Amino acid sequence: MSPDASPDRPPSVDRLARALADTGLPHPLLVDAARTAVAEAMADGDPASAADRARSHAEATARALLTDVVNGTGVLLHTNLGRAPWPPPAGGQDGGHRYATLEFNLDTGDRGSRQDRAPALLARACGAEAALVVNNCASAVLLVLAALASGRGVAVSRGELVEIGGGFRIPEVMAQSGARLVEVGTTNRTRATDFASAVGDPAADVVLALAVHRSNYRIEGFTESPTTAELAALGVPLVSDIGSGLLDAACPWLDDGPPRWLDGEPAARQVLEDGAGLVTFSGDKLLGGPQAGVIAGQADLVEACAAHPLARALRPGSLVLHALQDLALAYLAREGSTIPFWQMATAPVDGLRARAERIAPNLAADTVAVPGGGTLPGVEIPSAGLIMAGDRVAELRAGPTPVVARVADDATVVDLRTVHPDDDDVVAAALAALDPAPVPTGSVPTG
């Protein structure tokens, strides 16, 4: 008991805060924890409890910080866990900030553009004339609409007025951009002729056609949609929001070519080859990079976007551009094996099984992973991992490096497709810490 913890006097906030230094939190946050604890303890008439309360508040604060976890969910692009894992920048930005040539031209010594490197390399990797990088795909779409169609009409199929998780809704983004939505066709069937009549209607004032990838849902049954080539022939520029960021359907960066589960996913190179003026996509979906949005395509359209005042508000920082630059270089070098997302997505099931056997032979089992991240709905990827009886997810989350697992059919699944091999030891330690010890499904729990 601290000297000033008498029944009637409030304990010293400063003294309580200092006693929490071992949590590693900065002092002001410890003061907040201590202050809250003292207030609660006094309200309960129990000043002596302040120290324990302060410690649990401080520990809760530390726990709430951004921290690394092991993703055992088998969801490759898990939005809550930051979607795609990405390689740390090689050029020195991991381990501390350094000055960089963000907007500096080393040859001339003059000011350069931050859009010269990563965007140009990404354009190169998908066969675009030019590209621009912004904060995310939502801002890419907003900027394109504002720059190319403010005050004018944009034709969109009624089957593609999508909502992406987190509040990205095409009609609302359109309204914010100042462009006017011109709905075309029906929910299940839209034809090129529907677009042609909208474009031909002077009252509609259509200056742009927008195709939006149905990333997170499917329309099945009596359906029809125009091809990219048909939309590209309308006489107004076609912008295709492909969302997922697949650069090239042929996946030349993968030794074995595209995996089967990518069938039908639109890719930047092919959509541009089919005549789209621009494509927009996320950096942290199938591209496998940090959160970013890419606008790629015809140079004049990209330049119009870059010149709009919103471009400055939506521009990325050096950390993101540096990581994207290294990522684009990996794509151009066809080194898919150095891109964590592709490494995980294409790892053979045999290798995952062998890892599961090494971690816990009695729990090793085949599982099913998914792309996730609002991409490829309904697609399943054969996988392997550890399956144990009962709901153990809260216990697995409680360790020093939390392991996030999923529950299905009263069993807990740690899917190794989304676990980096370096983290197998973390998973093994988390399993070893479970009390009672995990047992396979179907066996009688002991303990």
Ligand SMILES: *Cc1c(COP(=O)(O)O)cnc(C)c1O
């Ligand atoms: C995911 C997605 C978006 C939003 O991308 P963010 O990078 O999350 O802003 C927009 N359009 C489509 C088609 C998408 O799939």
